[in-house]
Amino acid sequence: MSAQQIRLEKENHARDADFNKALHGKTATAVGGFSSMLSKDKDAKKLAVDEYFKHFDNKSAATETDADREARTAEYATLTKHYYNLATDLYEYGWGQSFHFCRFSPGEPFYQAIARHEHFLAANIGIKPGMKVLDVGCGVGGPAREIAKFTDAHITGLNNNDYQIDRATHYAVKEGLSGQLKFVKGDFMQMSFPDNSFDAVYAIEATVHAPKLAGVYGEIYRVLKPGGVFGVYEWLMTDEYDSKNLEHRDIRLAIEEGNGISNMVTISEGLGAMKEVGFELLHHEDLAARPDALPWFWPIAGELRYMQSYLDFFSVVRMTHTARGLVHAFTGFLELVGLAPKGTKKTADALAKGADGLVAGARKGLFTPMYLMVGRKPAN
Numbered sequence: 047m048s049a050q051q052i053r054l055e056k057e058n059h060a061r062d063a064d065f066n067k068a069l070h071g072k073t074a075t076a077v078g079g080f081s082s083m084l085s086k087d088k089d090a091k092k093l094a095v096d097e098y099f100k101h102f103d104n105k106s107a108a109t110e111t112d113a114d115r116e117a118r119t120a121e122y123a124t125l126t127k128h129y130y131n132l133a134t135d136l137y138e139y140g141w142g143q144s145f146h147f148c149r150f151s152p153g154e155p156f157y158q159a160i161a162r163h164e165h166f167l168a169a170n171i172g173i174k175p176g177m178k179v180l181d182v183g184c185g186v187g188g189p190a191r192e193i194a195k196f197t198d199a200h201i202t203g204l205n206n207n208d209y210q211i212d213r214a215t216h217y218a219v220k221e222g223l224s225g226q227l228k229f230v231k232g233d234f235m236q237m238s239f240p241d242n243s244f245d246a247v248y249a250i251e252a253t254v255h256a257p258k259l260a261g262v263y264g265e266i267y268r269v270l271k272p273g274g275v276f277g278v279y280e281w282l283m284t285d286e287y288d289s290k291n292l293e294h295r296d297i298r299l300a301i302e303e304g305n306g307i308s309n310m311v312t313i314s315e316g317l318g319a320m321k322e323v324g325f326e327l328l329h330h331e332d333l334a335a336r337p338d339a340l341p342w343f344w345p346i347a348g349e350l351r352y353m354q355s356y357l358d359f360f361s362v363v364r365m366t367h368t369a370r371g372l373v374h375a376f377t378g379f380l381e382l383v384g385l386a387p388k389g390t391k392k393t394a395d396a397l398a399k400g401a402d403g404l405v406a407g408a409r410k411g412l413f414t415p416m417y418l419m420v421g422r423k424p425a426n
């Protein structure tokens with residue numbers, strides 16, 4: 047399938063806005079996190095849960111067919127939209143407002159390391175004051191706010207989830223950054239921006255949600271000005287991944303299910319997609335392969351040996367298997383007594399399974415969440 051042959055999902059912004067209002071109500075401007083999670087509309091939440099998990103329930107790597115994978119990729123936008131309808135509050139509660147991993151230096155505070163990863167990408171693509179920059183798949187705008195402050199550029203965040211757009215807009219107003227930031231709803235496979243409209247484009251662990259990387263990279267190429275640079279931290283299976291190996295496929299499927307991904311591909315395919323759409327590759331590197339003292343996945347591994355200070359105790363403990371069992375039981379109890387909408391436990395379980403897949407993939411050298419690719423659109 048070439049970039050031109052990708053089937054796009056038909057967009058319906060009015061329908062999405064109505065659903066967003068029904069599911070999230072006024073929680074978009076609330077403090078967020080755990081309490082927001084409990085105040086969703088129960089029927090709308092059930093619909094989101096059913097729509098998301100229909101692609102994964104009763105499926106396994108051993109029995110998965112090409113048709114299952116094609117059904118997922120055909121509904122890539124709905125799948126990712128509902129994943130984030132379910133996971134956004136948990137992410138904010140358990141991780142913060144920058145939905146990505148990063149490298150860590152010994153003793154470095156968590157949020158400092160997250161910001162450093164964002165600055166590193168901004169520096170690699172040469173973002174300068176006043177530039178018009180696009181953030182593809184901007185989440186709730188954590189990276190866009192940090193990069194706007196770091197570079198003085200104007201950033202447009204593109205996102206297909208209305209709740210995340212609302213939260214990103216809310217935070218930008220709160221931080222007095224509305225003049226520098228704008229958030230636009232849309233599918234990154236069919237962007238509404240005219241050709242040649244941005245000086246630079248970046249994507250942080252977001253384009254993995256595409257059904258085909260050449261599709262989203264092709265759109266990025268189109269909206270980038272000639273001579274402009276695109277930088278991405280991509281989630282990819284390494285070239286050690288063997289699709290004939292059941293354990294490898296198990297790991298990939300666990301990552302996909304736990305993270306709203308329809309079809310994750312390998313490093314070679316990622317590089318191929320950049321070249322296919324016309325980018326001149328300036329740099330590419332697996333940052334996870336650098337000899338860091340601490341692995342990128344330590345906050346989700348649940349191992350006390352990775353604690354940097356006593357302040358990390360609760361973050362580490364909550365990812366242990368015992369704590370996950372408690373979360374499972376607690377969310378189940380909240381659902382039973384009607385304090386949490388149905389699907390809260392299922393979502394927490396899927397995230398935990400996804401986290402296990404990420405750690406297993408990393409330990410076996412099969413997966414990276416930070417494959418850095420920097421490409422230039424040739425000047426005319």
Ligand SMILES: CC(C)=CCC[C@@H](C)[C@H]1CC[C@H]2C3=C(CC[C@]12C)[C@@]1(C)CC[C@H](O)C[C@@H]1CC3
Pocket residue numbers: 136137139140141144145146147251252254281305306346373394397398400401
């Ligand atoms: C989905 C993509 C492409 C990117 C998101 C990367 C990370 C921000 C997430 C991947 C796994 C997530 C988990 C959590 C937060 C966000 C992630 C690290 C939790 C720690 C949130 C709190 C839950 O109780 C456990 C979650 C485990 C997975």
